[in-house]
Amino acid sequence: MQTKLPQSTIERLCLLFQFCAKLQAEGIARISSTGIGSALGIPAHTIRKDINYLGEVGDTGSGYEVSRLMGHLSEALGFNLPRRACVVGLGRLGSALLEYNRVLPPGFSIEAGFDSSINRLETIRTDIPLYPAYEISDVVRREAIELALLTVPAAAAADVAEDLVKGGIRGIINFTPAVISPSLEEVVVRNMNVVNELRFLSASIALRVSKSV
Amino acid sequence: MQTKLPQSTIERLCLLFQFCAKLQAEGIARISSTGIGSALGIPAHTIRKDINYLGEVGDTGSGYEVSRLMGHLSEALGFNLPRRACVVGLGRLGSALLEYNRVLPPGFSIEAGFDSSINRLETIRTDIPLYPAYEISDVVRREAIELALLTVPAAAAADVAEDLVKGGIRGIINFTPAVISPSLEEVVVRNMNVVNELRFLSASIALRVSKSV
DNA sequence: GCGTGTGAACTGGTTCACAGCG
DNA sequence: CGCTGTGAACCAGTTCACACGC
Numbered sequence: 001m002q003t004k005l006p007q008s009t010i011e012r013l014c015l016l017f018q019f020c021a022k023l024q025a026e027g028i029a030r031i032s033s034t035g036i037g038s039a040l041g042i043p044a045h046t047i048r049k050d051i052n053y054l055g056e057v058g059d060t061g062s063g064y065e066v067s068r069l070m071g072h073l074s075e076a077l078g079f080n081l082p083r084r085a086c087v088v089g090l091g092r093l094g095s096a097l098l099e100y101n102r103v104l105p106p107g108f109s110i111e112a113g114f115d116s117s118i119n120r121l122e123t124i125r126t127d128i129p130l131y132p133a134y135e136i137s138d139v140v141r142r143e144a145i146e147l148a149l150l151t152v153p154a155a156a157a158a159d160v161a162e163d164l165v166k167g168g169i170r171g172i173i174n175f176t177p178a179v180i181s182p183s184l185e186e187v188v189v190r191n192m193n194v195v196n197e198l199r200f201l202s203a204s205i206a207l208r209v210s211k212s213v
Numbered sequence: 214m215q216t217k218l219p220q221s222t223i224e225r226l227c228l229l230f231q232f233c234a235k236l237q238a239e240g241i242a243r244i245s246s247t248g249i250g251s252a253l254g255i256p257a258h259t260i261r262k263d264i265n266y267l268g269e270v271g272d273t274g275s276g277y278e279v280s281r282l283m284g285h286l287s288e289a290l291g292f293n294l295p296r297r298a299c300v301v302g303l304g305r306l307g308s309a310l311l312e313y314n315r316v317l318p319p320g321f322s323i324e325a326g327f328d329s330s331i332n333r334l335e336t337i338r339t340d341i342p343l344y345p346a347y348e349i350s351d352v353v354r355r356e357a358i359e360l361a362l363l364t365v366p367a368a369a370a371a372d373v374a375e376d377l378v379k380g381g382i383r384g385i386i387n388f389t390p391a392v393i394s395p396s397l398e399e400v401v402v403r404n405m406n407v408v409n410e411l412r413f414l415s416a417s418i419a420l421r422v423s424k425s426v
Numbered sequence: 427g428c429g430t431g432t433g434a435a436c437t438g439g440t441t442c443a444c445a446g447c448g
Numbered sequence: 449c450g451c452t453g454t455g456a457a458c459c460a461g462t463t464c465a466c467a468c469g470c
Contacts, residue, residue, distance in 0.1 A: 005420065006461060014412040018390060032429060041394050044429090045463060052431060060430045061470035077412075078419025085411065092312050096305035100407060108411055147414055149407070171414030173407070177231060181254050188417045190410050194313060194362070194386070197403050198298065198321055199227040199290075201360055201384030204401045206291025207218060219439060245451065257451095258441060265453060273452045274448040 009050045013073060015040055016050070020070045021105065032063035082107050084145045088136065088160055089152030090115040090124060093175060097149050098126050111143050116156075136160065140167025147171045154178040222263045226286060228253055229263070233283045234318065245276035295320050297358045301349065301373055302365030303328040303337055306388060310362050311339050324356050329369075349373065353380025360384045367391040 005013075019040060023031060033051070037044035051057055051064070054072045058064045074080045087097050090113050101110040115121055116133035124130060131139050139145070140163075148164050150157060150172055157178035164172060171188040174180045177196065180189050218226075232253060236244060246264070250257040264270055264277070267285045271277045287293045300310050303326050314323040328334055329346035337343065344352050352358070353376075361377050363370060363385055370391035377385060384401040387393045390409065393402050 008461075010416050010420070011409075011413060014409050014416060015392075017412065018409060034429080040392055043463080046461095048430065049432085049462075056431070058430050059470075060468070061428060063429065076419075077416035079412065079415065081415070081419065083411070083415045092309035093306075096309045097407070099305050103408070104411075105408065108408075108415075146418065147411060170418045173410050173414065179228075179253055186421070188414055190414060192405055192407070192410060194310070194405070195316070195318065195321075196224075196227050196231060197386050197405060198296070198317075198360060199230065199292065200224060201386065201401055201403060202292065202294070202296045202321075203223050203227060203290035205359065205383045206289075206294065207223070208399070221439075247451085256441080259439095261452065262440075262454085269453070271452050272448075273446070274450055276451065 005053050009053060010077070012040075012042060012046070012050050013053075013077060016047070017070065017073045017077070017079060018105075020066050020073070023066050024070070029066055030063050031066060031069075033058075035063070079107065082109070083147055084109055084111045084143060085147035085149065086110065086112040086114065086140065086143075086145045087149045087151065088114045088133075088164070089150065089156075090120050090130070091151060094149070094151035095124055095126075097151065098124070098128055101128060111145055112139055114139075116152075133160070133163075136163040137167035140164060140169055145169065147173070149173050149175065150180070151175045218266050222266060223290070225253075225255060225259070225263050226266075226290060229260070230283065230286045230290070230292060231318075233279050233286070236279050237283070242279055243276050244279060244282075246271075248276070292320065295322070296360055297322055297324045297356060298360035298362065299323065299325040299327065299353065299356075299358045300341075300362045300364065301327045301346075301377065302363065302369075303333050303343070304364060307362070307364035308337055308339075310364065311337070311341055314341060323362075324358055325352055327352075329365075346373070346376075349376040350380035353377060353382055358382065360386070362386050362388065363393070364388045 033044040033047045036047050054076045057069055057072050085108060087094050087110060098110060098113055110128055113128050113130045114133050114136050118132060121130045121132065146169065148169050150160065152160050154176045157176040157180060161172060161180045161182055165182045165184050165187055169187060172180060174189055174191050177193050229249065246257040246260045249260050267289045270282055270285045298321060300307050300323060311323060311326055323341055326341050326343045327346050327349050331345060334343045334345065359382065361382050363373065365373050367389045370389040370393060374385060374393045374395055378395045378397050378400055382400060385393060387402055387404050390406050
């Protein structure tokens with residue numbers, strides 16, 4: 001059980017897990033590295049290497065058994081552990097994200113929403129408990145929330161991120177254009193910046209590059 | 214003017230462009246690679262290498278002049294070109310994205326929204342013209358739309374993507390968990406999958422990895 | 427023969443270190 | 449003397465190729 005997986009391998013394994021879940025839903029029990037590769041648009045060698053980080057999992061000659069593969073993935077990447085998340089900033093995007101609670105795969109749940117505007121907290125209709133922004137660190141700690149979806153205005157992002165860290169957050173998805181560098185090194189930050197992605201597409205087109213991620 | 218920029222360089226340069234815009238708004242005219250690096254959380258050498266792909270831009274001994282740097286970036290990555298975009302699938306997320314039209318940087322604009330439900334098209338209040346899904350390829354072509362934000366249900370994603378390609382789309386941001394591999398190789402696809410990002414965070418925590426992107 | 431597992435070869439992006447110029 | 453530009457060194461991840469099991 002390595003701690004040395006390259007980041008890109010982790011990303012691909014997450015994708016693979018999702019894909020396995022889909023296979024399972026379709027009742028497919030077995031899949032080969034070539035099968036996976038073509039479905040995911042990734043070369044088969046890469047898939048095999050990635051899976052090998054988990055130890056020997058496949059049956060030589062006949063591919064991988066989906067359920068066993070998922071088992072190994074779950075164990076290695078902790079997908080069996082429950083993960084409690086929250087949404088911080090309940091503008092259009094943030095309140096749309098609250099709805100994700102319904103489609104989240106087993107294990108993930110959204111346990112809280114935060115906003116600095118009391119008005120908004122009162123307006124939004126949802127089953128998820130909502131709290132004013134100043135309670136962030138308290139609630140995060142009390143509710144054992146590990147993950148945050150950050151959709152506040154850019155100017156507030158850094159401060160809010162610190163509140164989250166104070167509450168003991170472990171990972172943040174940063175939807176704002178601000179750069180977040182938490183005081184705690186262990187906190188993982190992922191950036192999902194629509195505007196920047198648009199820029200990337202625009203640049204790629206301008207350069208006539210082709211390959212994607 | 215290279216066409217050989219590594220993908221990660223392009224990503225960093227997009228970030229840099231955004232950062233320069235911010236500097237300019239604050240009236241800062243000059244910045245060194247170290248300054249950029251610490252603001253963006255990227256080592257200074259990397260910044261210098263990245264910028265060098267654009268040719269010589271800095272003034273030895275005194276860093277980069279922000280406006281000139283932006284000029285070079287705009288030219289190399291085509292940020293001066295206008296880019297027309299559309300949103301396909303107007304659920305919670307999609308209709309939230311329509312709002313982005315207000316915050317998009319100069320050059321970018323959202324010119325159309327699509328949904329298969331006429332009901333939705335009639336309900337949503339926006340200045341952006343909305344069309345039924347079957348008009349996608351026509352409208353995309355007629356309106357010279359180059360970029361698409363894809364927020365339809367996963368099951369529909371592949372088909373809709375093909376419609377976009379038929380209309381001549383150049384780049385797609387795929388918010389769905391489906392894997393999009395357009396028939397046209399030139400079409401660039403970027404995946405922004407919230408669920409998968411959550412999985413990635415969860416995995417990173419489980420592995421006690423630290424570094425982000 | 428098909429398909430996994432894996433050491434070895436390769437590739438290209440990142441890091442380093444220093445020359446050169448203001 | 450600070451900071452850029454850049455060739456060279458390094459290294460991680462990807463790709464290859466083949467041995468082995470079914």
